[in-house]
Amino acid sequence: MATADPERPGFLLPLLLLAGFRTLIDDLHAELARQGHTELRPLHGFVLQAVGVEGTTATELGQRLGISKQAAGKTVDRLVALGYLERVDDPRDARRKLVRTTARGRDGLHRSAVVFDQLRQRWADTLGPERVAAMEDDLRAVTPANWFRLDVPGWFGG
Template structure:
C-alpha cells in the first residue's frame, strides 16, 4: 500500500487553495464597498479590459452571448460596466469598465498581494516561491486564461 496521497487529492487541493483565496478576496472586497461582486465578475471585468462586445466577451469567457449579456446586465446595474456606441462602428455596442469597475480591479490586485503575503508568512517565503515556480512548470504560460467559466460549463 502506497503512502502517497490518492491522485484525485492534488486537483482538489489546488481548487481548495483557489477557493480559499477567492473567498477571502470577496470578503475583503465586501468590506471595502464592493459586496455585490462574485467570483465570475472578476473574470468578466478582466475580459472587458479596455472595451469589448457581448459576442467577444462570450467568446473570451467560453460562454454563450446570452450568458455574457446577462452578466453584463448584472454588472451594469451594479455600476461596474457601461455600454457605449463603438466610435469605429456605430452598429456595435462596447462594454467598458466604469470608474467603479476600475476601482474594484485595483482593490482586488492589492488584496491579492496581501493574501500572498499572508501565505508567505504561513508557509515561508522560500516555500511559497518554490510552489509558485513549480506551478509555473506544470501550467500553461497564459496566466489570464479567462475561459475558465465556460470550461466549468453548466449541469
C-alpha cells in the same frame, strides 16, 4: 495505476489546489465586501478582466469567456446595473455597442490586486516566502504558458 502513497492519493492534489484557490477567492471577496464592493462575485472578476482596458462587445466577451452571447449579455446587464460596466457606442462602428469598465469597476479591479498581494503575503507569513515562491515556480513548471485562458468552452457556462 494508483498512487503508491495511500496518504497522498492522486485525487487529493486537485482538491487541495481547489481548496487553496477557494480560500484565496473567499478571503478576497470578504475583504472587497468590507471595502464597499459587496456585490462582486468571483465570476465578476473574470468578466471584468475579460472586458479589458479597451472594452469589448458582448459577442467578443462571450467568446473570451467560452459562454454564449446571451449568457455574456445577461452578466453584462447585471454588472451594468451594479455600476461596474457600461455600454457605450463603438466609435469605429455605430451599429455596435462596447462594454467598458466604469470607475467603480476599475476600483474593484485595483482593490482586488492590492488584496491579492496582501493574501499572498499572509501565505508567505504562514509558510515562509521561499516556500510560496517555490510553489509558484512549481505550478509554472507544470502549467502551460498560456494558462490564463478564459475561452475554454464549458468553464463558465456548462
